[in-house]
Amino acid sequence: MSGLASAAHLCVDMQNLLKAGSPWPAPWAERILPKVVALAETLPERTVFTRFIPPRTPDEMRGTWRDFYSKWRNVTRDHLAGNVLDLMSPLDKFIPPAKLIDKMTYSAFSNPALLQQLNAWRCPNVIISGAETDVCVLATVLHAVDFGFRVILPIDAICSSSDPCHDALLTLYRQRFSQQILALETEQLLAGDWH
Template sequence: MGQLLAPPGPHAVHLCIDMQRLFAPYAPWATPWLERALPEAVRLIAHAPPRTVFTRFIPVRNKAEARGVWKAYYEKWECVTRDKADPGLLELMPALTRFVPPATVIDRQTYCAFTNRR
């Protein structure tokens, strides 16, 4: 693991990207990192919840709404569109919900949580 060259300043923000039930072990897009990262995320967030920004990946409503490269993607993964998937899968992991508010949540439908581009 790397080391910081200086401590985070007073305006530092903790970005917590896509820590949702959609990526939990039992979900369609299960990722092995989520369970390993969750305890550390909770520890960091508990230190300063108002300085945390969560992003959530929100799939399109149905595959017909998908554009560009996402069209082929949702042809394969139609099961995670909002018309097909359990809406609860879009929620943050249960261990994180207690931090909102004061933590902020930003929802995105593309791979980038910080732009309006698709």
């Protein structure tokens, strides 16, 4: 098995929470959305979307997470309204056949259902798209590497609210993890021009 036939697509936290005017805007999220859609269209039966779901109150969390949500109380579920935690449209239209997995911390693998699903698909390669390059994507990428997956990063389908951190992470992925992480453009990935 090689190329796309050996891959699953994991889209991290592409939620309305990141849109302009939301509590946690990531300006590039809406710009990368067409690339994420292209990946989901190519692998609809082997795509997993994650959603970052904050607690209702900071007191539901422990340790530094409690401190984190004390600072960011406006993104706890008691303060969020409407469809802020939903996937950006049109990503929600891919479910089903795509899967949806919720998580409360940075790594998508913090929900055991993700590893179970990837193991069921028997795909050695995981394409990771979404937000943010230097937070949830970073935690998920390193977790995937630890589980032995080869990570394929479509660099024009990931984003951050910090351009310098995004650029620094792309350098890190390419220079320090080149045996386990392949960073390339979505067009090259979809053309199958990798192995």
